[in-house]
Amino acid sequence: MGENLTLVQAVRDGLRDAMAEDDDVLVLGEDVGKNGGVFRATEGLYDEFGEERVVDTPLAESGIVGTAIGMAAYGLKPVPEIQFSGFMYPAFDQIVSHMARLRTRSRGRFTCPMVLRAPFGGGIRAPEHHSESKEAFYVHEPGLKVAIPSTPHDAKGMLIAAIRDSDPVIFLEPKKIYRAFREEVPDGPYEVDLGEAAVRREGGDVSVFTWGAMTRPTLEAAENMADDVDVEVVDLRTLSPLDEDAIVESFEKTGRAAIVHEAPKTAGVGAELTATLQEESLLHQEAPIKRVTGFDVPFPLAALEDYYLPEPERIESGIRETVEF
Incomplete structure (x- = not known):
């Protein structure tokens, strides 16, 4: 209960x-x-x-x-x-x-x-x-x-x-x-193990890795594309340690990947994910890995906040870029 x-x-x-x-x-x-x-x-x-x-x-x-x-x-x-x-x-x-x-x-x-x-x-x-x-x-x-x-x-x-x-x-x-x-x-205490990702949506065409507040707009983008692209959404949940097994398993199934995070692009966790996939699953890769992220600028004040944060339309565009490569 x-x-x-x-x-x-x-x-x-x-x-x-x-x-x-x-x-x-x-x-x-x-x-x-x-x-x-x-x-x-x-x-x-x-x-x-x-x-x-x-x-x-x-x-x-x-x-x-x-x-x-x-x-x-x-x-x-x-x-x-x-x-x-x-x-x-x-x-x-x-x-x-x-x-x-x-x-x-x-x-x-x-x-x-x-x-x-x-x-x-x-x-x-x-x-x-x-x-x-x-x-x-x-x-x-x-x-x-x-x-x-x-x-x-x-x-x-x-x-x-x-x-x-x-x-x-x-x-x-x-x-x-x-x-x-x-x-x-x-009710009552229970644990969700640290270090384990969660597949929020099963798919076969492309794997999208994300976490935190970006999970919901990523799922929305995936649903918007459902008629022609089968998107798998993996919520990492824990960034250290990374669930490398889940990441690799999803990527080897689809052969394509996008990464969504609101942090700036340069040296973000998305870069580490990209390197991990290159090292572990290069021979399964069908297209460049796309990062859909915040921009390499200080976080803006209110007037530009919606533009800075990845939203479903920009996420969808990034996913299509790797799917259509």
Whole structure:
């Protein structure tokens, strides 16, 4: 049994279940307590679990992440929130120099079981530093897992799996779809395994790989093309580790691929996917791999946001380019 939840409600449900299950789990960040978070992802947790487990912090991202690393090293399971992923940069040194390296540095004596949550991506007409998609920064760093859900069901299950993981996870929540739709989410704790992609639509002509908020417009583009092109849509869900088996299996079935992400094109995760397919499945390839992405410019303000983000028409055009090669 369950109830129909939005993605942000599923995140809150996952936090509540994880905290009820394990007293070592705690939440910290700016306005996460009494205010319930800028997107209300932690609403109600302060009243239920108290100020020692739902901690309002100063506006100091390096301090939030550094404190959480210390907590994790000594046995707690902190879930720090950064209000927007574009505010993670002041904490970047903590993330790459300590959070990602603690297990290796201590030769396994310490682990860093923490989940760094942040709303990410565009689509809500936010100011500067609120809409970037910089997942590639964290995918590039060994020692970090990077998870990006695209559905409420996955958001709860992946978050609980991340909290139970003994290593650090960057958990990026696409805020464009925080309240875009609902689906049934089971009651109680459950896991959606990290590192496993999901085939959202079966197809035989072309494989389209995507994640996060881009999953829905990609599926819409696939349906728009259904009369003449059979599109398979693979939602990667976890970008580190990548589900290379699922990626290769889909590509070897179709022989053609497109990749959709809202981050800038240059050195985005789409480039890594392209290289992986070249290395593992070159002899199955029938056409160049097409990347449909954001542009290599700073994320624009509201007037140009819809132009910047891949939308169904541009995605469809990219898919047709590789199908018709």
